[in-house]
Amino acid sequence: MTGTNPGITPAASGVAPGMHTAADAEFHAAETHTATGGLVKSVVALDRVVIRLAGDSGDGMQLTGNRFTSETAAFGNDLKTLPNFPAEIRAPTGTLPGVSSFQLHFADHGVMTPGDAPDVLVVMNPAALKANLMDLPGGGLLIADSDEFTPRNLAKVGYASNPLEDGSLEGWQLVSVPLTSMTTEALKDSGLGKKEAERSKNMFTLGLLSWMYHRPTEGTIRFLERQFRRKPLIAAANIAAFRAGYNYGDTTEAFAVSYEIKPAPMAPGRYRNISGNQALSLGLVAAGQLSGLPVFLGAYPITPASDILHELSKHKALGVRTFQAEDEIAGIGAALGASFGGALGITTTSGPGVALKAETIGLAVMTELPLVIVDVQRGGPSTGLPTKTEQSDLLQALYGRNGEAPVPVIAPRSPGDCFDAAVEAARIALTYRTPVILLSDGYLANGAEPWAVPAQADLPDLRPVFATEPNGEDGEFLPYLRDPETLARAWAVPGTAGLQHRIGGLEKADRTGNISYDADNHDFMVRTRQAKIDGIAASLPATEVDDPDGDARVAVIGWGSTYGPIGAACRRIRASGRSIAQVHLRHLNPLPADLGEILARYDRVVCPEMNLGQLAMVLRAKYLVDVHSHTQVRGLPFRAAELAAVLQDVIDGTPAGTTHETADRTDTTILDTPAPTGAAL
Amino acid sequence: MTAIEHTSPHVHDLGMPGNPISAAIAESVEASGEKNATLKAKDLKTDQEVRWCPGCGDYVILNAVQSFLPSLGIAREDMVIVSGIGCSSRFPYYMNTYGMHSIHGRAPAIATGLAASRPDLSVWVVTGDGDALSIGGNHLIHTLRRNVNLTILLFNNRIYGLTKGQYSPTSEVGKVTKSTPMGSIDAPFNPVSLALGADATFVGRAMDSDRKGLTDVLRQAAEHQGTSLVEIYQNCNIFNDGAFELLKDPTTGPMWTIPLVHGEPLVFGPGGASCVVRDDFGGLRIAETNQVDASQIVVHDAHREDPSYAFALSRLSSQDLRYSPMGVFRSVAKPTYDRMMTDQLEDAAAQSSATLDDLLAGNDSWTVSS
Numbered sequence A: 001m002t003g004t005n006p007g008i009t010p011a012a013s014g015v016a017p018g019m020h021t022a023a024d025a026e027f028h029a030a031e032t033h034t035a036t037g038g039l040v041k042s043v044v045a046l047d048r049v050v051i052r053l054a055g056d057s058g059d060g061m062q063l064t065g066n067r068f069t070s071e072t073a074a075f076g077n078d079l080k081t082l083p084n085f086p087a088e089i090r091a092p093t094g095t096l097p098g099v100s101s102f103q104l105h106f107a108d109h110g111v112m113t114p115g116d117a118p119d120v121l122v123v124m125n126p127a128a129l130k131a132n133l134m135d136l137p138g139g140g141l142l143i144a145d146s147d148e149f150t151p152r153n154l155a156k157v158g159y160a161s162n163p164l165e166d167g168s169l170e171g172w173q174l175v176s177v178p179l180t181s182m183t184t185e186a187l188k189d190s191g192l193g194k195k196e197a198e199r200s201k202n203m204f205t206l207g208l209l210s211w212m213y214h215r216p217t218e219g220t221i222r223f224l225e226r227q228f229r230r231k232p233l234i235a236a237a238n239i240a241a242f243r244a245g246y247n248y249g250d251t252t253e254a255f256a257v258s259y260e261i262k263p264a265p266m267a268p269g270r271y272r273n274i275s276g277n278q279a280l281s282l283g284l285v286a287a288g289q290l291s292g293l294p295v296f297l298g299a300y301p302i303t304p305a306s307d308i309l310h311e312l313s314k315h316k317a318l319g320v321r322t323f324q325a326e327d328e329i330a331g332i333g334a335a336l337g338a339s340f341g342g343a344l345g346i347t348t349t350s351g352p353g354v355a356l357k358a359e360t361i362g363l364a365v366m367t368e369l370p371l372v373i374v375d376v377q378r379g380g381p382s383t384g385l386p387t388k389t390e391q392s393d394l395l396q397a398l399y400g401r402n403g404e405a406p407v408p409v410i411a412p413r414s415p416g417d418c419f420d421a422a423v424e425a426a427r428i429a430l431t432y433r434t435p436v437i438l439l440s441d442g443y444l445a446n447g448a449e450p451w452a453v454p455a456q457a458d459l460p461d462l463r464p465v466f467a468t469e470p471n472g473e474d475g476e477f478l479p480y481l482r483d484p485e486t487l488a489r490a491w492a493v494p495g496t497a498g499l500q501h502r503i504g505g506l507e508k509a510d511r512t513g514n515i516s517y518d519a520d521n522h523d524f525m526v527r528t529r530q531a532k533i534d535g536i537a538a539s540l541p542a543t544e545v546d547d548p549d550g551d552a553r554v555a556v557i558g559w560g561s562t563y564g565p566i567g568a569a570c571r572r573i574r575a576s577g578r579s580i581a582q583v584h585l586r587h588l589n590p591l592p593a594d595l596g597e598i599l600a601r602y603d604r605v606v607c608p609e610m611n612l613g614q615l616a617m618v619l620r621a622k623y624l625v626d627v628h629s630h631t632q633v634r635g636l637p638f639r640a641a642e643l644a645a646v647l648q649d650v651i652d653g654t655p656a657g658t659t660h661e662t663a664d665r666t667d668t669t670i671l672d673t674p675a676p677t678g679a680a681l
Numbered sequence B: 001m002t003a004i005e006h007t008s009p010h011v012h013d014l015g016m017p018g019n020p021i022s023a024a025i026a027e028s029v030e031a032s033g034e035k036n037a038t039l040k041a042k043d044l045k046t047d048q049e050v051r052w053c054p055g056c057g058d059y060v061i062l063n064a065v066q067s068f069l070p071s072l073g074i075a076r077e078d079m080v081i082v083s084g085i086g087c088s089s090r091f092p093y094y095m096n097t098y099g100m101h102s103i104h105g106r107a108p109a110i111a112t113g114l115a116a117s118r119p120d121l122s123v124w125v126v127t128g129d130g131d132a133l134s135i136g137g138n139h140l141i142h143t144l145r146r147n148v149n150l151t152i153l154l155f156n157n158r159i160y161g162l163t164k165g166q167y168s169p170t171s172e173v174g175k176v177t178k179s180t181p182m183g184s185i186d187a188p189f190n191p192v193s194l195a196l197g198a199d200a201t202f203v204g205r206a207m208d209s210d211r212k213g214l215t216d217v218l219r220q221a222a223e224h225q226g227t228s229l230v231e232i233y234q235n236c237n238i239f240n241d242g243a244f245e246l247l248k249d250p251t252t253g254p255m256w257t258i259p260l261v262h263g264e265p266l267v268f269g270p271g272g273a274s275c276v277v278r279d280d281f282g283g284l285r286i287a288e289t290n291q292v293d294a295s296q297i298v299v300h301d302a303h304r305e306d307p308s309y310a311f312a313l314s315r316l317s318s319q320d321l322r323y324s325p326m327g328v329f330r331s332v333a334k335p336t337y338d339r340m341m342t343d344q345l346e347d348a349a350a351q352s353s354a355t356l357d358d359l360l361a362g363n364d365s366w367t368v369s370s
C-alpha cells in the first residue's frame, strides 16, 4: 500500500519524481517502506532531483528557494541553483509578468548545472502554472496551491476552466494542496490577521518540501529567528507554518512517498553554500586583507550587481569603505581617486554602467593605477533584460574604449569561483598597476553552490611595494620608471615626502610622466602599455585541457558561466562513448600563451556562448582557427542536453559553421567561407 | 562515506583596527622621511613650463595660490590637486604637490574617493565653468551636499577657452560666440546660487586680480572642514577679454562690488552710498544708504545655518555682474563625509574582532571529514 488516493499519488503512478530519461545512465531508484503514524509511507532513494518553485513575486519564492538550498547544502548534497525573476519588483499580483521562480538541482554526486528541466514543479498560483508547465516533462510531479486557483486568478491568465479540475493536467502527477488555507488554519492562534498569516504559506510549502526530501530543519528555524529577531510574532508564525508544512507531509495521505538523496562525496574540509555575488564580495574583502590595502568601493545601484554593494557595506570592520555614488561615472571616479591614494579601488556594475565608465577606465589605463571593475553582465543592449543573464559584454570589456586601451579581462566559471576570480583580478591590478575587468553574469551572481571555505593562510600574498624614495639617477622621482619584468610603473602614494608627482590623461613622457606630445614617445608608450598587459600571460598557469579519454578530435572552449552546462554536455558526450576535450578560459585578456597551440591540435573547435559569438570572433582573429560558434541569447543558461546534441553533431561530422539556439529549436547555419584547416600562427 | 557535522554559527560581526589610513600606506609615508611644513612659494613651483596664454588670469591665480599655501603649514607631499579638463585644469602640473589632471568634469568624484579614503591629506579641486557646471554638474552638486573635505576652486571665465571660444554655462544670454553666432539663448548658471542650492557649507567668490581678497577667501576656504567652493572670476584675455571689467575698473568696480565681511553692515559704493536691506518678501534688495535707517541695513552673517540668506545675497547680482557680492557668502559647520565614514569604520571595528577567516566561514558552514 502506498496511499489511498491512486489518481494523484506519485508512487502509485509508477514514475518517481526525479526519474530521468534513458540518456541518464546514472539514474537509479530504490524503494523502501516505513510506517508513520498509522500510514504506510515509502522512501525512495534518488541520485538527483531538480525542483522548481514558482509563484508571484510577492510569494517569497526566492527566499523559499534559498532556504531549501541552504538545507540541502547543509545536508551535504552537491547542488546548483537558478533563480529567475522579473525586473519589476511587484508586477500586478497573479499576472504572468509577475511570476518569479527558483530552480534547484541537487544530487548525491557532483552536478554542473541547475538542471535542464524540473522533475518537480511547485506552483503557488495559476500564473505560475501557466508560465512554467511547458518546462515540466510529462509524468513530472506538479504540486499546486489549490486555494489560489480562484475564478478571478484563473481569468487573469486566461484559463477558461480550472486546470486542477478539468483533466488537462492528466499527463503529470498532480497533487492539489490547499497550501494557503492550511497555513492560515495552522496560524489561527498566532495573533496574526488572515492576510498576514497567508504570507507564511511559503514557509508551509518549505516545510512540506523539507519533509519530502528529508532536509534538516534546524538551519531554517535558526534563520527565521535571526531574520525576525525584532518581530517575535512574525518569527513564531513563520516557524509554526514551517513545522505545520513538515507535519502535514508526515501525516497526509496525499504524499505517500518521500525521497532520500544521499550526501555527495566531497573532499574533506569546511563548506558553506554561497552565491556568486556573495563569493565575489568576499573575494574583494579578502583581496583587501591580502594586500594590506583598504578596500574602497565606489558604486551606483544596478541590477544584478547591487548585492555586491550591499554585502561590502557590511564589512566596515575589515576596513572596507563603500561609497554609493551619484552615478556610474562618479562610482569609478571615486574608486580611482582612492587607488591614487593607495587603496584597492573597486567599482561594481553591469553592462550599461561599464559603457558609462569607459572614459575613466581609459584614465586608469593612462595613469596606470590599480582598479577592479566588476561587470555582472545582463541581457543587452541598452537596458535590455536587467534580471536575465548574458555574456554579451566581452567585446565591450576588451575593446570598449577610445584609443589603444588594453585592459586585462577575467571571468569566473561558477558561483564559488567568483571568489578566486576576484582575488586574481586584484592580483593583476596590483602587480601590474592596471584596471582589470572581471566579467561575472546574472546566472553566476544569483546562482549558488556549496563552496569549500578557503583559509586566509592559503591565499596569495598581494602586498604591493610602494615607492618611498627617488628612483632616478639624479635623485629625482620618475613615476613612469618601470619594473623590467612586469613593466609596472612606480607607485608612490600622496603623503610620501619628496616623491610629489602629477599624473593624468594626457600622454606621458616615458620615465618622467610629464606631458608629452612627441610622436616617437607616443608610439613607444602605446606599445609599452600593450606589452605590459600582454606580459601578464607569463604569470598564468598552463591551460587545463580536460580530455579524460585523451583521443578527442573535437575541443569545446568556453568562458565564464557556461562552464557548468558545457561540462554537463561533455559528460553526456563521453557517456555516449565519444571523446571531447574541454577548455575553459579564466583569462580573456591576455589569452593564455599556450592557447593557440592547444586549439591547433583539434580538428574542430566549438565555442558555445550566450552572445552572438564574441569569443569565437577573437579566437578566429587571433589564432586563425575555424571556430564553430554556437550561440544562444535567451537570458537563461544553456541546457546541457541541447549543448550535447550540438557537440555530438560536430563530432559526428556535421560541417563547421555557426549555430544558434532559440527557445524550441537549434539551427545550424553553415558559413559560406571554406574552413581553413585549423592552422595557428 | 562522508560524515557531516555542523559548525555552530558565529554570533559576532567582523573587526579590524580602526585606523583611518591603512598600515601599509602609513608605513610607506613614514619611510619617506621627515615632513617639512615650512615652505616658501618657490618650493611649490615645478620644472614644467607654464603654458597658459600670456596675460591669462590663470597666472595671477597660480601666483596667489603658491604664495599663500605655505602659510597653511601643510607639507607639500600632503597636498593633492585634482583637476578636470580645460585651461584651468592644467593647474596641477605647475604645483609641486601630488596631482591628477583627470577627465572632463570628474575631478570632484575622483577627489571624493581620495579624500574619503585619506582624511590625512589636504585635497584640492581646480575646475572651470564648463568642467564643473556643464559636463561635471552632477558631481559638483553631490560633492557639495555630502560635504566631503575638499576645497574646490572654480575658475569662471564665462567661456570655453581650451576648445577655442564656445559659450559656457555661465555665459550671458545673447553672447555671440563661435557656436552662437546669433547670440546665446541659454540662461546662465550663477555658480554661487547653484552651490547654495546644493546646501554647500562654504561658498565664496573672489576676483583673479585681487590678490588680497582672493587670498583672504582661499584661506577661509582651506581652513573650512567640509567642501568649500570658491568661485574665482578669471579673465580669458583671448576669447572673453574684459568679461569682469565692470568689477575691475577702478571707477565702476566700487559701484557694483558688494564686499562681504562677516559681522559688518553691507554698505558699498563710493562713499558708502549704497547698502543692502531686507525686502518685503524675505529677500534682499539694494537701497541708497541715506534713504534708510541704519538699523535696516543688513549685517553680514556668513554663519547663518539657513542658506536662504546667502542665496538671497547671491541673487542680488544679475548676469551683467552689477551688484556682485565678493567674499564669503556662507561658512557653516557640519560633519564632514570623510569623518563620518571613518567614524563608522571605527565603530564597526570596535564592535567586532572577527577575522577574514570568520567572514569566509559565515554563519552556516559544515565540515566534511573523510
Ligand code: SF4
Pocket (backbone or CB within 6 Å): B051, B052, B053, B055, B056, B057, B058, B087, B088, B157, B161, B162, B235, B236, B237, B238, B239
Ligand atoms: S584660452 Fe583663455 S583661459 Fe585659456 S589659457 Fe588662454 S587666456 Fe587663459
